[in-house]
Amino acid sequence: MEVQNFVNDLNKDFFNGALSPAFTEQLLQLPMDRPDVFAMVQRMFGAMNQANFPAQDLSVMVGEVLGTLLARILPGAWEGRVPPITVPGRHKVIDQYIKNRMGSTAGSKSMLDIGCGFPPYTTLESSKLVSDWKIIAADPSLPVYLVYDEQENYATFDADKNVIYFQPSIPSVENWNALLSDAKATKARFGGLLDELLSQPHPSTSGNPRLETNPIKAYETDKLSFVRGGIGQVDIEPVDCIRCFNVLYYFDDAFFQNALQWFENKLNEGGMLLAGGNWAASSECYYHEYQKIDGHLVEKEFAFGIDTLCPFGVVTWYANHDDDRQTARLIHYLGIIRKDKSFMDEFYKLNDALRAKYGLCPRDAHGYYGIVDPSISPLELWQLVEKIINELNEAGLNHKAAEVLNQAGLKARINEVGHVAINLQ
Numbered sequence: 001m002e003v004q005n006f007v008n009d010l011n012k013d014f015f016n017g018a019l020s021p022a023f024t025e026q027l028l029q030l031p032m033d034r035p036d037v038f039a040m041v042q043r044m045f046g047a048m049n050q051a052n053f054p055a056q057d058l059s060v061m062v063g064e065v066l067g068t069l070l071a072r073i074l075p076g077a078w079e080g081r082v083p084p085i086t087v088p089g090r091h092k093v094i095d096q097y098i099k100n101r102m103g104s105t106a107g108s109k110s111m112l113d114i115g116c117g118f119p120p121y122t123t124l125e126s127s128k129l130v131s132d133w134k135i136i137a138a139d140p141s142l143p144v145y146l147v148y149d150e151q152e153n154y155a156t157f158d159a160d161k162n163v164i165y166f167q168p169s170i171p172s173v174e175n176w177n178a179l180l181s182d183a184k185a186t187k188a189r190f191g192g193l194l195d196e197l198l199s200q201p202h203p204s205t206s207g208n209p210r211l212e213t214n215p216i217k218a219y220e221t222d223k224l225s226f227v228r229g230g231i232g233q234v235d236i237e238p239v240d241c242i243r244c245f246n247v248l249y250y251f252d253d254a255f256f257q258n259a260l261q262w263f264e265n266k267l268n269e270g271g272m273l274l275a276g277g278n279w280a281a282s283s284e285c286y287y288h289e290y291q292k293i294d295g296h297l298v299e300k301e302f303a304f305g306i307d308t309l310c311p312f313g314v315v316t317w318y319a320n321h322d323d324d325r326q327t328a329r330l331i332h333y334l335g336i337i338r339k340d341k342s343f344m345d346e347f348y349k350l351n352d353a354l355r356a357k358y359g360l361c362p363r364d365a366h367g368y369y370g371i372v373d374p375s376i377s378p379l380e381l382w383q384l385v386e387k388i389i390n391e392l393n394e395a396g397l398n399h400k401a402a403e404v405l406n407q408a409g410l411k412a413r414i415n416e417v418g419h420v421a422i423n424l425q
């Protein structure tokens, strides 16, 4: 199908033709040769529609991420493998939550970070925060070789020197485009760099370019270890806490169900499982909390951040399968909240003012969320997003959203880190 027709249909079917030209222009960059991307976008628009997202709330930045970045981060771009994408600071709030919930009890704890990604920034951050815990991190894509180029972009390789993944030093849309506009050439360039570095008697391990062999070993300590393998594969003793973030949304519900079974076996009695998704600076956070009680995993709460009501990124709708239970649940709650006009009026009043104040996709003259102030760097952007989330919470909008859910007959509270948490027991 022509991209133009696809975008026109999306606009008509899900937004009554109300999407802004600036947003649809971004979508026109969707790659025609990637049915997986089309299917994903269609599913995401279905979710937006179900949760009553109006066209005006889709910023040009969201359009850009959908139009250009999405194709590059879906498994379809990596021979079906789930890319090991992770971002420093991503689990800051989740770590605080885990520490609050488990840290006060006597003795050190153990944790499994499954699908930790690479480089394991977020695992390292957790091991700093709960420095007396024993942490095991596992991922099927832990590399054997890691090569950095002159610009500090990197590529990871398996034992057979096949590229597993590559990423720009700062993962902005522009930098991704520079590497992925010709992925074959980028892979070949990194492959050549690996051969060149391996052929040197003492390949450089500092500066640029450089090579690290079995790079994960460098991160290990007496409290932190890494294992190559995934859910159902790694052989470990049961732990007190399992964190599984940004993994399950790549799989269908049968996988999710089997994963729960495996998690149950890998948790100590009373242990906690947190499974969910999020993006940089703990934005767009959502997660289930389970606890092992009398030998069985009990679904306790589902929690989410207030920013999912108007996300800066696309994780809120990021389901790779139609039967993704977590996205469906999030969308259901957002739909209830979004239907409450008086709450939304109050939410928009502050949210729009903060976007204008920080230059992050403020509304344009026609009422559509727009672009990021070009003077803001990608790093600053997520610091500002974090500020906005904190200010929305400080103004009590998370509490008010929970009240809306309570009025709808649910049992919602604000949890220890400011997320709206719905009791599922």
Ligand SMILES: C[S@@+](CC[C@H](N)C(=O)[O-])C[C@H]1O[C@@H](n2cnc3c(N)ncnc32)[C@H](O)[C@@H]1O
Residues within 6 Å of the ligand: 082, 083, 084, 085, 086, 087, 090, 114, 115, 116, 117, 118, 122, 138, 139, 140, 141, 229, 230, 231, 244, 245, 246, 247
């Ligand atoms: C998007 S990354 C998430 C990394 C990190 N947990 C985070 O939240 O930033 C998804 C990771 O899941 C891993 N993965 C793929 N299949 C898996 C499986 N069956 N079990 C566990 N992890 C898996 C991938 O290798 C990848 O590193």
